[in-house]
Amino acid sequence: MYTERPARLAGAVVWTNTPAGPGGAPVLPDGCMDLLWHEGRLLVAGPDTRAYTPQGPAAPWSGIRFRPGTAPALLGVPAHELRDQRVELADLWSAGRVRRLRARVAAAAGPEAGLEQAALLLATEAGPPDPLLGRLVAALDAGRPVGVTADELGLGARQLHRRALAAFGYGPKTLARVLRLQRALVLARAGVPYADTAARAGYADQAHLARDVRQLTGRTLGVLLGGG
Incomplete structure (x- = not known):
């Protein structure tokens, strides 16, 4: 069973x-990174470019999912180094720092509360998020072309690509595809017909939607929606 709620961060x-x-169910690309708690271990889920299928026996997981572009500053590691990976936090931080954070999470009312407290602490240590990254995500999520967005942000193509790799784990074109996929899933899950979903999400047509879903998730839209 999966549940979620907005965090205080x-x-x-x-x-x-x-x-x-x-x-378990596949985890689909969404432009985000997560801090995970699993059986006393802290892990980091890097940004995905394809669906990730959990392995192993059934066991509870808890996590805090950071909005696109924010986790690298909190965790102190460029996103592209974690692309399509799940890694132990101990592989990224010193043993002492991980031990202190694990103790904080374990001492909380529950793992979710502990992760939320940890994230708030990390955000305080990291300082305010880069407003340019927020503007980039908002523009691409609204369907703005990458080139136009770069001009609006005052960045050259190479500079934008470099910033995107560090913040999101991949270039702005891939980020735009991932955000478009998520827009399409929201519409399709709400019962919007596939052709209308394609048009409203920013695809050329329904066939384009079908190809992109298959390429990013390895599944058809019907399978993702539980229709077989």
Whole structure:
């Protein structure tokens, strides 16, 4: 069973998931990174460019999902170094720092509360988020072309690509595709017909939507929506 709620950290979401059986539902690309708690371990989920299928026996997971572009500053690691990976926080931080954070999470009322407290602490240490990254995400999520967005932000193509790699784990064109996929999923899950979903999400047509969903998730839209 999966549940989520908004976190006290702006734009973040706290979630829990206890799969009904081994593995679990695929985690789809969304432009985000997560700090995870699993059986006393702290891990980091890097940005995905394809669907990730959990492995292993059914066991509870908790996490805090950071809005796109914010986690690298909090964790102190460029996003592209974690692309399509799940890694132990101990591989990124000193043993002492991980031990202190693990103790903070374990001492909280529950893992979700502990992760939320940890995220607030990390955000305080990191300082205010880069407003340019927020503007970039907002523009691409609104369907603005990458070139036009770069001009509006006053960045050259190479500079934009370099900033995007560090913040999101991939270039702005891939980020735009991932955000468009998420827009389409929201519409399709709300019952919007596929052709209308494609048009409203920013695809050329329904066939374009179908290809992009398959390429990014390895599944058809019907399978993702539970229709077989």
